[in-house]
Amino acid sequence: MxxxxxxxxxxxxxxxxxxxxxxxxxxxxxxxxxxxxxxxxxxxxxxxxxxxxxxxxxxxxxxxxxxxxxxxxxxxxxxxxxxxxxxxxxxxxxxxxxxxxxxxxxxxxxxxxxxxxxxxxxxxxxxxxxxxxxxxxxxxxxxxxxxxxxxxxxxxxxxxxxxxxxxxxxxxxxxxxxxNFPRIAWRLAATHSFWHAQAKKNGLRPKDLRRQPFQVSRNGNQG
Structure with missing residues (x-):
């Protein structure tokens, strides 16, 4: 075959x-x-x-x-x-x-x-x-x-x-x-071993990944 x-x-x-x-x-x-x-x-x-x-x-x-x-x-x-x-x-x-x-x-x-x-x-x-x-x-x-x-x-x-x-x-x-791996453990591993490593590789810090350049106001508009 x-x-x-x-x-x-x-x-x-x-x-x-x-x-x-x-x-x-x-x-x-x-x-x-x-x-x-x-x-x-x-x-x-x-x-x-x-x-x-x-x-x-x-x-x-x-x-x-x-x-x-x-x-x-x-x-x-x-x-x-x-x-x-x-x-x-x-x-x-x-x-x-x-x-x-x-x-x-x-x-x-x-x-x-x-x-x-x-x-x-x-x-x-x-x-x-x-x-x-x-x-x-x-x-x-x-x-x-x-x-x-x-x-x-x-x-x-x-x-x-x-x-x-x-x-x-x-x-x-x-x-x-x-x-067969706990979802919470997978999420932690992905955050610290992948995303943080990628951020460092590109000259960023973990807190830079959490930045929100476009803030949403209370009336729903972006400002």
Whole structure:
């Protein structure tokens, strides 16, 4: 079975989408042909669209952008739809999605999953399922944590269901999850380890992040 793994992160190097795909690979590699694709600032080539169109399974991994799909990946999806109209390709192609977002709650990814499902209908693909994971920025620090252990316990269970669906080319209900990590601890870690560090890197202090340059008066006007 030919499985195309598409990393739709706009980052040029390591990415959370890439981490998710790496954790998925061992679960679906045996007996299958895995082909990796990267969609960012560089557009896909015509032969790559043909390869994707002829695959048996397509896995899209991407970060959430404004509750939707990053524009560069959306552009590639539109181009693939056009390509599909010219060359039917594999009529049994089935699509799965791995979505991560910076909010804690995984259900923030639901709209993006619906967009992928609607796109499948337009292209004549079958939509398999999606995993929407919250607190995506934690993945880098958890990259060495075994799947299904500690903070990645929920992700391990979800990946087992996703891999089972992929290996049988079947559909299942989408899953929207978050790490097994207290929300308050996640918020504190994000504030002190990410936002404050980014502020310092840009010559700012933590109190600068709390400034309100546009004050709202009691009558609702900004002044």
């Amino acid at each position: 030919r499985i195309a793994l598409v990393n739709g992160s706009p980052k040029g190097g390591a990415s959370n989408s890439g981490i998710l795909l790496e954790k998925l690979k061992p679960l679906i590699a045996e007996g299958n042909e895995l082909n990796a694709y990267r969609v960012n600032v560089k557009p896909l080539k015509p032969e790559q669209y043909r390869e994707l169109n002829e695959a048996d399974v397509l896995v899209l991994a991407f970060p959430l952008y404004f509750d939707a799909i990053p524009s560069h990946l959306l552009r590639a999806m539109v181009e693939m739809e056009k390509f599909r109209q010219q060359e039917p390709g594999n009529r049994e192609l089935i699509v799965y999605a791995l979505i991560n977002n910076g909010f804690y709650e995984g259900h923030q990814c639901k709209i993006a999953a619906d967009i992928v499902s609607n796109w499948c209908s337009r292209c004549g693909f079958r939509f398999g399922m999606a995993i929407g994971h919250g607190a995506g920025e934690m993945f880098k620090s958890l990259s060495r944590v075994p799947l299904g252990k500690g903070p990645l316990k929920n992700l391990g269970k979800a990946m087992d269901q996703l891999s089972a669906a992929i290996l049988t080319r079947s559909s299942a209900g989408s899953l929207f999850i978050q790490p």
